[in-house]
Amino acid sequence: MKTIGFIVNPVAGMGGSVGLKGTDGLVEEALRRGAKPMAQERAKNALEGLAGYGVKFLACSGVMGGDILREVGVAPEIVYSLGEETTAEDTREACRIFLKEKTDLILFCGGDGTARDVYSIVKDKIPILGVPSGVKMHSAVFSINPRTAAEVITGFLNGELQLKDAEVMDVDEEAYRDDRIDVKLFGYAKVPYKPELVQGRKFIFNEESDEQSKENIARFALEFMRDDPLYIIGAGSTTKKILDLMGLEGTLLGVDLVKDGRLIARDVNEKQILSFLGKREKAKIIVGVIGAQGFIFGRGSQQISPKVIKKVGIENIIIVATPHKLANTPHLLVDTGDGDIDKKMSGFRQVVCGYRMAQRKKVLST
Amino acid sequence: MKQTKIFLEEDEMPTKWYNILPDLPSPIDPPLNPQTLKPLGPDDMKVIFPMEVIKQEMSSERHIPIPEEVQEVYRLWRPSPLYRALRLEKALKTPAKIYYKWEGVSPPGSHKPNTAVPQAYYNAEAGIERLSTETGAGQWGSALSFATALFDLKCTVYMVKASYEQKPYRRILMETWGAECFPSPTDKTNAGRMIREKYPNTGGSLGIAISEAVEDAATHDNTNYSIGSVLNHVLLHQTIEGLEAKKQFEMIDQYPDFICGCVGGGSNFGGMFIPFMEDKLKGKKPDLEVVNCEPAACPTLTKGIYAYDYGDTAKMAPVVMMYTLGHDFVPAPIHAGGLRYHGDAPILCKLYKEGYMKAKAYHQNEVFKAAETFARTEGFVVAPETAHCVKATIDEALKCKKTGEEKVILFNNSGHGHFDLSAYDQYHEGKLMDYEYPADLVKQALANLPKP
Numbered sequence: 097m098k099t100i101g102f103i104v105n106p107v108a109g110m111g112g113s114v115g116l117k118g119t120d121g122l123v124e125e126a127l128r129r130g131a132k133p134m135a136q137e138r139a140k141n142a143l144e145g146l147a148g149y150g151v152k153f154l155a156c157s158g159v160m161g162g163d164i165l166r167e168v169g170v171a172p173e174i175v176y177s178l179g180e181e182t183t184a185e186d187t188r189e190a191c192r193i194f195l196k197e198k199t200d201l202i203l204f205c206g207g208d209g210t211a212r213d214v215y216s217i218v219k220d221k222i223p224i225l226g227v228p229s230g231v232k233m234h235s236a237v238f239s240i241n242p243r244t245a246a247e248v249i250t251g252f253l254n255g256e257l258q259l260k261d262a263e264v265m266d267v268d269e270e271a272y273r274d275d276r277i278d279v280k281l282f283g284y285a286k287v288p289y290k291p292e293l294v295q296g297r298k299f300i301f302n303e304e305s306d307e308q309s310k311e312n313i314a315r316f317a318l319e320f321m322r323d324d325p326l327y328i329i330g331a332g333s334t335t336k337k338i339l340d341l342m343g344l345e346g347t348l349l350g351v352d353l354v355k356d357g358r359l360i361a362r363d364v365n366e367k368q369i370l371s372f373l374g375k376r377e378k379a380k381i382i383v384g385v386i387g388a389q390g391f392i393f394g395r396g397s398q399q400i401s402p403k404v405i406k407k408v409g410i411e412n413i414i415i416v417a418t419p420h421k422l423a424n425t426p427h428l429l430v431d432t433g434d435g436d437i438d439k440k441m442s443g444f445r446q447v448v449c450g451y452r453m454a455q456r457k458k459v460l461s462t
Numbered sequence: 463m464k465q466t467k468i469f470l471e472e473d474e475m476p477t478k479w480y481n482i483l484p485d486l487p488s489p490i491d492p493p494l495n496p497q498t499l500k501p502l503g504p505d506d507m508k509v510i511f512p513m514e515v516i517k518q519e520m521s522s523e524r525h526i527p528i529p530e531e532v533q534e535v536y537r538l539w540r541p542s543p544l545y546r547a548l549r550l551e552k553a554l555k556t557p558a559k560i561y562y563k564w565e566g567v568s569p570p571g572s573h574k575p576n577t578a579v580p581q582a583y584y585n586a587e588a589g590i591e592r593l594s595t596e597t598g599a600g601q602w603g604s605a606l607s608f609a610t611a612l613f614d615l616k617c618t619v620y621m622v623k624a625s626y627e628q629k630p631y632r633r634i635l636m637e638t639w640g641a642e643c644f645p646s647p648t649d650k651t652n653a654g655r656m657i658r659e660k661y662p663n664t665g666g667s668l669g670i671a672i673s674e675a676v677e678d679a680a681t682h683d684n685t686n687y688s689i690g691s692v693l694n695h696v697l698l699h700q701t702i703e704g705l706e707a708k709k710q711f712e713m714i715d716q717y718p719d720f721i722c723g724c725v726g727g728g729s730n731f732g733g734m735f736i737p738f739m740e741d742k743l744k745g746k747k748p749d750l751e752v753v754n755c756e757p758a759a760c761p762t763l764t765k766g767i768y769a770y771d772y773g774d775t776a777k778m779a780p781v782v783m784m785y786t787l788g789h790d791f792v793p794a795p796i797h798a799g800g801l802r803y804h805g806d807a808p809i810l811c812k813l814y815k816e817g818y819m820k821a822k823a824y825h826q827n828e829v830f831k832a833a834e835t836f837a838r839t840e841g842f843v844v845a846p847e848t849a850h851c852v853k854a855t856i857d858e859a860l861k862c863k864k865t866g867e868e869k870v871i872l873f874n875n876s877g878h879g880h881f882d883l884s885a886y887d888q889y890h891e892g893k894l895m896d897y898e899y900p901a902d903l904v905k906q907a908l909a910n911l912p913k914p
Binding site for chain 2: 316319320322323414419422423426446448449450451452453454455456457
């Protein structure tokens with residue numbers, strides 16, 4: 097029998113309805129403003145399809161999971177008992193226990209903050225899936241809604257699904273409340289997904305996994321990167337694959353510089369990039385699509401700043417993303433912080449999505 | 463009353479095909495044997511084609527009679543109607559006059575039987591008992607199954623395994639007409655067995671299916687191979703479309719200013735424009751515009767290079783001079799499967815190269831949008847392939863609206879889309895991806911190939 101570890105962040109999403117743009121450290125203020133807990137209800141919707149399914153649930157006591165499971169007719173094994181107040185540390189401790197108990201999947205109900213807490217312990221050791229219930233949800237680890245979460249879980253339990261790398265991202269809430277957006281990419285979690293039917297060779301229909309798509313993109317990149325310029329490689333797992341295939345030890349979350357097939361600098365900041373650009377004439381940027389909303393600039397790769405983009409030239413930007421990723425983002429977003437650049441980048445752009453294959457995708461400025 | 467359909471009587475159906483080879487501005491470069499790379503001779507082709515077909519492939523005769531037995535079968539659906547798209551014109555508020563030749567009236571629902579029928583006939587006449595061929599999604603396979611049924615030939619279709627399993631309706635059609643249809647790769651041929659050993663779980667490919675069909679024909683005395691596009695004799699047979707259309711335009715005292723059609727291998731559009739191209743080549747209609755419509759995901763004419771290339775992945779078909787994206791090119795998964803071919807017919811490429819025609823590439827969503835507009839005005843739901851030239855037609859008609867020109871537009875409505883409704887469904891749900899060929903990056907990649 098498969099085992100699911102279940103966590104509800106009982107205060108997730110409360111800040112949003114009362115204009116707080118997040119609930120981190122502000123539960124009391126949210127409650128004072130009249131916010132109602134919503135995570136319980138969302139969790140319930142996700143679980144309803146699972147009652148009677150042959151699966152073992154491990155959970156925290158009370159509002160962090162146990163109550164809801166009993167409500168939908170599932171008898172959980174309580175592996176962690178709560179004190180009076182729930183904190184992020186409770187989530188992390190529960191995850192440590194889930195890992196020890198050899199859980200097959202962690203299902204959590206919350207937002208970016210919860211995703212980050214879960215990821216900080218679990219990393220990519222076991223798959224996770226988020227039931228969306230937060231104020232901020234930039235991470236790609238959430239199902240579209242609670243109902244689809246149930247479908248994904250049953251598919252996973254039946255062994256019908258594949259796993260993909262999904263971004264775990266979070267905003268600095270202090271900055272967010274000041275209307276500044278500073279979203280960081282924290283890493284990639286493993287998330288179950290239903291592969292789209294992808295037509296591979298002539299008239300062949302294959303189920304091409306997200307991983308295979310990344311390899312195809314990287315194979316093509318290796319070919320077109322044989323030219324002269326300095327390549328600025330943005331953050332993310334698709335661009336990382338290019339470096340992997342070149343045998344270079346680049347960073348997953350940072351920006352790396354490649355020239356003539358060699359890694360000339362890794363994990364560089366804006367200043368370092370500009371100083372390299374000062375030395376040479378031509379450069380190109382390769383960026384992936386980051387997060388659930390489909391950002392190409394402005395989330396995750398802030399090192400590639402408006403100054404850098406201006407210097408390189410918009411015509412020298414190459415966007416890469418897997419067909420699966422593109423199928424899940426109706427359009428791409430750009431938010432460099434420079435309205436003029438954002439405007440110039442919006443409209444239809446080419447996105448490399450396979451070996452000698454691309455898609456035309458609309459880019460919007462936020 | 464404005465006339466909607468222009469009909470020819472059965473006895474007005476053309477009795478000769480038009481062979482453009484002697485009228486081309488310069489002779490087409492000879493096809494090469496894929497093994498020796500020497501010019502292909504009749505002996506090379508004898509193993510898999512009947513002599514009449516080989517003669518037609520290289521003929522310098524301008525007009526080639528359509529055998530009475532073939533005309534008899536053609537009359538099941540030919541002459542096909544020429545439609546005036548009055549409702550579409552009205553919806554677009556265009557002064558242009560839009561006409562389309564409707565090839566969806568054939569039993570298999572497309573233009574393909576125009577060549578399947580004569581190919582079956584010539585083989586039957588030559589004493590051949592069975593034809594083998596390949597098919598991807600099943601359009602060509604079903605047309606040949608229909609044709610062989612009428613001439614008491616057996617028919618073996620190697621259908622790409624994944625399509626065989628996932629798109630069963632065309633297979634059922636083939637079996638209804640009495641053909642045997644195998645999911646390729648099979649264990650019946652060396653080529654198939656080799657692939658199965660190497661890749662036990664493969665879904666097959668058109669390249670593998672061609673190899674199996676050609677091997678089947680080459681290794682059985684009673685069996686020949688049949689091809690659905692690209693080669694000269696296929697385009698010759700398809701000229702019945704354009705020859706009829708010319709007569710139909712004469713009846714209403716009109717002549718098209720603008721002709722467009724969709725291009726995969728080039729047979730349906732070749733068949734339509736070639737009889738009109740004769741007038742352009744001979745200086746009678748110097749201003750006639752001919753536009754090839756192709757997918758942005760497989761833009762052979764607009765982004766390919768003009769070079770000798772293999773016709774298939776397996777390197778078994780003749781090497782021909784054509785526009786190509788490379789025989790190892792794998793086009794993106796667009797729904798217009800019939801347009802996912804890396805090359806084009808040599809005749810068509812020659813005329814494009816010499817500047818007698820233009821080409822335009824389109825993305826999937828705009829193409830389906832045009833097809834939907836067409837369905838909601840004219841009623842017919844066209845194949846995703848055909849939808850490409852519906853898009854070109856609508857664009858041209860809207861241009862006329864701006865300029866006030868009363869152009870006569872003709873497009874070849876090559877087939878219905880009743881087996882492609884899932885593609886329409888995806889369009890409605892906003893799930894269609896706009897694939898395109900990254901031409902600049904590919905060029906950059908090829909320019910910097912490592913030197914040995």
